[in-house]
Amino acid sequence: MTDSTTSPAEAQSRARFLLDGRRVTIADLLGSGLLQEEERLRFVRPRVGESHEAAVTSRGWIRLSDGEEFRSPSKAAMVAVGNGTFDGWEAWQVEDGRYLTQLRQELLDRAAEEADPTAPEKEQPQTSLSPRDRHARLKEARESAEAGRPLSLSVLELLAWWGVTGRGVVNDQIQADLANHSLITSPEFDKVSLTATVQLVKAAEEQAEDMPLAGLPVTAAALAGVSEELGSRETGLTVGTLPSALAGIVSVKPTATFEEAITLMVLHDFSQLPVLAGPHNLRGSVSWKSIARARHADPGAHLSQAIVDARDVRYDHDLIDVLPTLAENDFVLIRDQHNAIAGIVTAADVAQAYGQLAGHFLLIGEMDRRLRQVIAGAFTLPEVTSLCDPACERISSFGDMTVGDYQRVLENPGLWEQLGWPLDRKVFIARLEEIRRIRNNVMHFNSSDPLPKSDVDKIRHLNKLLREYGE
Template sequence: MGRESYLVEGRRVTVSDLMESGRLDPGALLTFSRPRVGEIHLAEVKADGRIQLQDGRAYRSPSRAASAAVGRGSFDGWHAWTLDDGRTLDEVRQEFLDEVAAVVSAPTSAAATDVDLSLPTKRHERLKEARRKADSGEPAALTVRDLTGWWGAQRRGYVVTKQIYADLDNHGLTTAPDFDKVHFDAVVRLITAARGGEEISGGDSAADEKMTHSDDAAADDEEEDEEETSVGLTVGNLPSALAGIVSVSPNATFEQAITLMTINDYSQLPVINGRSLKGAVTWQSIAHARHANPEASFSDAVIRASDVPYDHDLVDILPVLTDRDFVLVRDQTQDIAGIVTVSDVAAAYGSMASPFLLVGELDQRLRRIIAQTFDIGEVVEICDAQGRRKISSFDALTMGDYQRILEHPPCWQKLGLPLDRKIFTGRLAEIREIRNDVMHFNPDPLPEDAVQKIRNMIRSLRRYEARK
């Protein structure tokens, strides 16, 4: 599949793509104007697709080039750099994507591939409409669940999440808040990054970073394997984090606070004045205040409350929860938008414990079987023939390596497993995707049959080992 891959596979458009399509010429001059601060930066598009600044530094990413030209900050380089005819690189990128969409939707294109191109074509139109609304100042709002559905997915798997980021990036869009750092049913808005010479600051810093610098990865890095460093849950992934908050003012009475806590079954209540967090009251703090002084005022029961941004790593707040039992959560606008308690965290990690442990057992069994059957040299020849990974022991093997070994007919024959190779390795490929989600702490519930698939595979391997 050629250019269609930009719609089907979620590949990021690069400057080189624009050149190969004939929409951008080598030697084209670029201007980055910042009239508010009286700055003009110049650059040139080189034949290798890099953007070369006047001092000779060159970058594949327009955003990196813009930041380097200014010497600080983050900028959406696709909107910052303009050609001599006044078009931005982003406008050229949109023309390229429209051309690809036209090719994909043509009858001859659909007939030439086994891939159903109706979904990516429809998604392209949805993203174009979302971009139009964002440009008009009325961004589209939808749940993360609905957004993920645009890609034909029912949950935020590792692969589809990368594709969503890439497609949003291609259309000059990002989400507020970051769709990957909030609960599946949270509402996000599809917005554009800062334009022209405006520096990206404040707001959703995590999404900004992905938006402005993610094109570097597409241009400079090789395809990532599923074994890269795992990413943990964020505070915002928990349902209560951005679910809204009930609070009282510093001038509230004990009766008001107690009533709200009673009818809502709350153990704590934030005390907020406007947008300023003053603390919180709990059943314990109220009891302590009144026990110390029967005539205590409401302010005597207010205790210090910790607050964190929604995109904060969940693991980092565990010490706070151990000490205070709860933490308040700020959304992308810095408003207090929810609360996370010890019970919320226990439920989140508890739901992941079983598949996490099962994946670990499956990994150990596959590694043991392969280590008992093959020499390390045989394994290296299949998994690292060029020696780039420098595999020296079976402990360095990944789930993808297991699949590659078992897909190799001579290896399968040597293993002696009395099962069909293609069916077995096909199921292993499915479990590999499940494993990716588990190890990357995907906060969305696994499909109902996912855990059972892992259990069945483990059972099959146990029977094989028992016969050895």
Template sequence: MVEPAKPRTSRSQVLIGGRRVTVADLVAARLLEAGARLRYSRPRFDETHRASVTEAGGIRIEDGREFRSPSRAAVVAAGVGSVDGWRVWIVEPSGRPLDSIRQDLLDQAAESPDGEAGELPGDQNIVRTRHAWLKDARSQAETGAPVEISVRALLARWGNRSRGHKVSRQIEADLANHGLVTAPDFRKVSLDAVLHLITIGSTDAPSPDPDEGEVDELDVGITVGNLPSALRGVVSVTPSATFDEAITLMLLNDYSQLAVLAGKHQLHGAVSWKSIAKVQHANPNAVFADAVVEAHVVPYDQELIDTLPRLAEADYVFVRDDRNAVAGIVTTADVVLAYGELATPFFLIGELDRVLRKLIAKTFLLGDVTALCDPGGSRKVASFDDLGMGDYQRVLENPGSWAKLGWPLDRTAFIKRLDEIREIRNDVMHFNPDPLPEDAVNKVRHMLKLLRGYRD
């Protein structure tokens, strides 16, 4: 059975909060009645599935099972792999899809004058502008002329420069509320990759999450596509090329290997300095085809860590984009650079954590710290090693604790910076695929420099 719906926030917070709209939101806003009858027709299979909306804002299908997600309800009712339930469930007798009613809620939220969401007036204008842009993008996608935008420009629409876990989830939620996804997935490509905003369920769109709205997406690790070279294009020769042609292209571009392609989707293999030298040494009369060797090719959205064994074997892999075309190449050097950029802030934050823990352990009793961080005792903090960045912040923002330190520093400014670093730390620990901006790295460096002066 579906649990009772939790109390809802204001309609404007549905947009500002960046979460997925649920059927319960439609019921709470009185745009959909509990008990409303739903129909999902599949004419090609001569099937019609029926359901109803529950008091809790769930969907009860004919066998009595209930779901919070329209997509999950449709998948189970029809026994299909994936489907956008917001589009396929039709409200009777109005004949309107749930998606159409969801759009009504979003329109109301965008125009809502209330300030219950705790945002500044200017923020509401930003939300309205973004809502109008998303509605226009939806219209363009439905006419077959989807909006083209880089990942960097998409992030800017949400006021960000990199894909932290919070902003990524907000973007995904806002897009999903308008029935949109990006192709390719904006989380799995580089910042300068070009995206298309397309409707969920369109030919090139990824399958919708059948549990949308019920659970958060798992965090995405670093993918092959996050590396800039992965979708930047690939220099290639055809299977009928000559040694001179391949050697010239490698010299002109300072490459160690080339793709051998018969059309952008057909990878015949690769040719490299090593393969050319090996075949010509063995047979001076060898032809170009003799130098073509097997090449590994991976999808852009594959986890980078799963690609490492192939890179260790061949030093490079070719990459397929969301349309299965060979669109780039990733080398061992690209991976070393990517992990190096990630490692620097990781180690800096690790050192900051150790310095803060040492300072707190030197100054306060564990009982005093747990009284601030875990007053109910639910976490069972047994040592200072059980504390995290949020705990350090709770201790130091306490006026009494701050006074014990005796630091000639402004507590408000210090805690504000520590809170910023906590957010940076969360991005790093969620493996944000984008290198941290230089100012973020410097915030950690400068905090470390300050704290080292009080460490001993």
């Protein structure tokens, strides 16, 4: 809601500021009047019979009783206790008993009331939910998680709330919006495949409560390792992003027979088979080679004599670190967020993933080369630099141009007319802008996901146009 001194435009701006993928801070609560300077905070831990006191500073930080100040409620809680990891928004209470998370929710609810439900998000596709609708969806998910009925959906369905089909620069916004509702995904949405199912669960209020941090005092170095609401996470290509990583596993028990193992391997065209004594208990694997060796050494051998070591990693392990293991063993078994064996990744899976990425680079490389040829063939370098680099600090040849430079040249009405193409300039530039964003995501490794077919087709069709008109 707005007060008498707040204009509708100011209210819209404030609402967008709070709902547009930005983590709410204590300073926001202070600025909105939901917290007051020097207001007292308490962190009560009834299970261990202790409580901690703090106060809100004028700059929106939390000052502990010993004078230390922290912008992050979670870091303040961790330092106050001395060990463990906490969601500070669920830990600190004001004097009337409300938690910081409740005040944050009130602030977001106000922003949602002020938000224009029809206003498109800046640089977001029209298919995304409005900030107000997304806030309502996340609020419902939080209530379901608190009731023990977490919402399950695919990563693709989750991304659709933000109007995207792949992960990348939008990850930070998603993580911030989830954090503002004390939600996380299990498993982490940016470390599994697009088709994997995740649950929106409530962020743990208190973890490893009585476990010291490797016996170390809580120092700045210790704090640096805490995943916090203040920064973004750098996410590369993880094992879990490969479709087979969490797709399920076919296995045998240690007591199985050779016939059972061989039948499964033939039916599924497998070269190896995990041996599990339970979902979490990996005993190793059997392969055609290990079976042949065991039977050659002892014609009366049991399957247990053919079991060899098998490597396993968590789904969130960086893929690049697993490559040496795959080169040596051809496969690695994958543990999910519950530490159960949930899938297998082979060298062939990795080759396919990197092959797709290489294909994207080739398409983008052709586009870049053909655009440069078109501009170099139609215009002089001074015409280009006058638009893209008036100070002549960056472009000394056509080879120094970026896709943004190509766009600036071709969107110029005079130069477009000089090009002589019987095409609509505005439509062409709109498509080039779409492809520029796609290209930046790929070339800057902002996303570990394969490009959607629609994006690949956009680049292919532009290349076809450039081949036809650029010759």
